[in-house]
Amino acid sequence: MKPVFEALARHVATRPEIVAFRDDAKIVTWADLSTRVVDLASRLAGAPNTVGIALAGGIDYVVADLAVTLSGRTQVPLPFFFSNEQNAHILMDAQISAVIALDASLFSALPHIEVIDPTFSGNEGPSMPEYQGGAERVIYTSGSSGRPKGVVIGDRQLDASLAALSKMSGATATDRHLSILPLAQLLEQICGIFLPILAGAETIFRFDATKALFGAPIKPLTDTFFTELPTTSLLAPSLLGRWVADLELRSETAPDSLRFVAVGGASTAPSLATSARAVGIPLHEGYGLSECCAVVAMNRPGESVVGTVGPVLDGLDVKLENGEITVEGPTVMVGYLNGDPAPARWKTGDLGHFVGNRLVIDGRKDALLVTGAGRNISPEWVEQRINADPRIVSSALGLRDADGFLVLVVATAQSLPVEKIARSLADLPDYAKPTEVIFVDPAEPGLLFPVGTPDRAVAKTLINTRAALPLPNLETIESLAS
Structure with missing residues (x-):
């Protein structure tokens, strides 16, 4: 994560008043973001080593993520889309006794948990200190059955993933990323926070668009693409299908500002990918899992092939063992929380095959x-x-x-x-x-x-x-x- 903080410091020094993030309630420049991150990190000085983040998303989430990381602590998102039972399990499994939240009443029945407000305290502190490294994040996966498991991701995994994705995506300071997926998910932390900071790009959060992922009307998402004119975004296939249908119903095409729309998290039907491109969506399928820092393979801009998830990211070695996708490289997780360290070569549980150098996903082995x-x-x-x-x-x-x-x-x-x-x-x-x-x-x-x-x-x-x-x-x- 050191390159992320170095990039943030560089933006503060050279373009402090340029907008970095927007959400439904506020806007922060690079200077504002740095001030808020340093402020919250300083208030975390006496906090436990593990801190939960109970925020739905937006700028407050970005500040919390960066502040916990800068303080060298382990962060654990408490996803708003998880059940109370699942989040209760996370609190216990990760032994969380401090949580960053806007609503302290959510934890009124848990007096042993300290609630930390991410809102700016008003104290102008020093400039951002150099990141010393060593922070980790625990991403709980909902899994296919049973209780969520905590995937431990550290600097090694994130730095390797960010380096490969920055090169692959061609992100620049002229990009505007529309963040749709929840920030509690590792993939959107990477695409909605870290990659934009590295590139000096702007990120936009619109929660009405995110709610479409959970069955709310699709109109706010379609409208947001037209009003914000982003260049990049990341979607799940189910949401992509609804967006394509809405564009077809309107007899419209996606805004031509878009240059890269990634889709992942589930299999995308070739017919849907073809329909998406027919309405002007520059679709790029990818594949990954939290245990391998979210992305293993991705179609490159201008080189996307329907039905494949593209070439493997630089630095990773993917082999098929009896049809199962296995991954070795620096993005493989530290291990599961409270479990053994991960083996050097991770068996993903996914079946696949190669067409040339492009990976094709066939399904889950256990399914x-x-x-x-x-x-x-x-x-x-x-x-x-x-x-x-x-x-x-x-x-x-x-x-x-x-x-x-x-x-x-x-x-x-x-x-x-x-x-x-x-x-x-x-x-x-x-x-x-x-x-x-x-x-x-x-x-x-x-x-x-x-x-x-x-x-x-x-x-x-x-x-x-x-x-x-x-x-x-x-x-x-x-x-x-x-």
């Missing part, structure tokens, strides 16, 4: 379905086709215990005929086609993670307990139509 006939099916292969429809928020394919039939759980934003599902799956071989479908609300408790991917354990329960609708085959649909 692989084995039918009664002995066929192996990656559910993502089937789900991609469904998720390309903007009316569908997410889907999950699974096997029903009672009869071994393939059943598809579909979370829809609006009603959808079963015939539409059947047509979307028409090109699949018969062994991979589900026989039934279960429609659910996107707000189904526990079903969806923030990036829109399904919790397969919850989907499995739904498959075994909910009534399903038969999914007609294409021949039946065509005979009925005639």
Whole structure:
């Protein structure tokens, strides 16, 4: 993180009054940002070594992140999209006794926790001291089942990732990044805070746009792209699909200010990627995971190939072991909190293959379905086709215990005929086609993670307990139509 603080000091010295970050409530220049970071870091002098961050996002979050890092402490985000039970687990697992928050009442039932207000105290302190290093952050992943696990990321991982991504993305001071994903996620910390600081670029936060990720109307997100005219942004596939559909409905194309829109966190259907480009979105698919500091491979500007997540980042060695993606290099995590150090080569649990030097993701190893006939099916292969429809928020394919039939759980934003599902799956071989479908609300408790991917354990329960609708085959649909 030393290069980030060196860049911040450089901006303060050479362009102090240039705007660095904007959110819904305020604007900070590079000089303002430095003052606030130093102020909060000084107030953390007597705080415990581990500090939680209980902020939804925006400039206050940026200040908190940088201040905790500058103070040499370990920071632990408490995601606003996690359940109370999940955040209670984080507080206990990370042994957090101090939290940065705007609302102290959130912790009124926990008197042992000190609440630190990130608001500027008004004291003009000294200039920013040199970062001494050694700070870590613990990013809790929601995982596919069980309690969240804390991924420990330090300077080595972040510095290597930032160096590779800065070179890959071509970021400059003329960029304007629209930050959509929550800052509690490592990927948006990198893309929404650190890369812009390194480049001297401006970052914009608009929470109404972020709320679209959780099912709120898409209009504020589309409008924000037009009013703010960013050059870069980062989206989840489910949000991309809704944005594309909204642009198509408006008969509009994305603003031509955009030069780089990254999408990751889940598989993107090739048809959706093609539709995105047709409405002027310069889409670049990538792949990564928190355990490898968020990004492993990414399509480069001007060299994006649909259906792939691009070449591996510089400095990383990716090998396939029985089809599983493994990663060795400086971005591999320190380890899980309260666990053993990470091995030199990390087994990701993801299946993939290479087309030339470009990585293609085939799905999760632990999600692989084995039918009664002995066929192996990656559910993502089937789900991609469904998720390309903007009316569908997410889907999950699974096997029903009672009869071994393939059943598809579909979370829809609006009603959808079963015939539409059947047509979307028409090109699949018969062994991979589900026989039934279960429609659910996107707000189904526990079903969806923030990036829109399904919790397969919850989907499995739904498959075994909910009534399903038969999914007609294409021949039946065509005979009925005639």
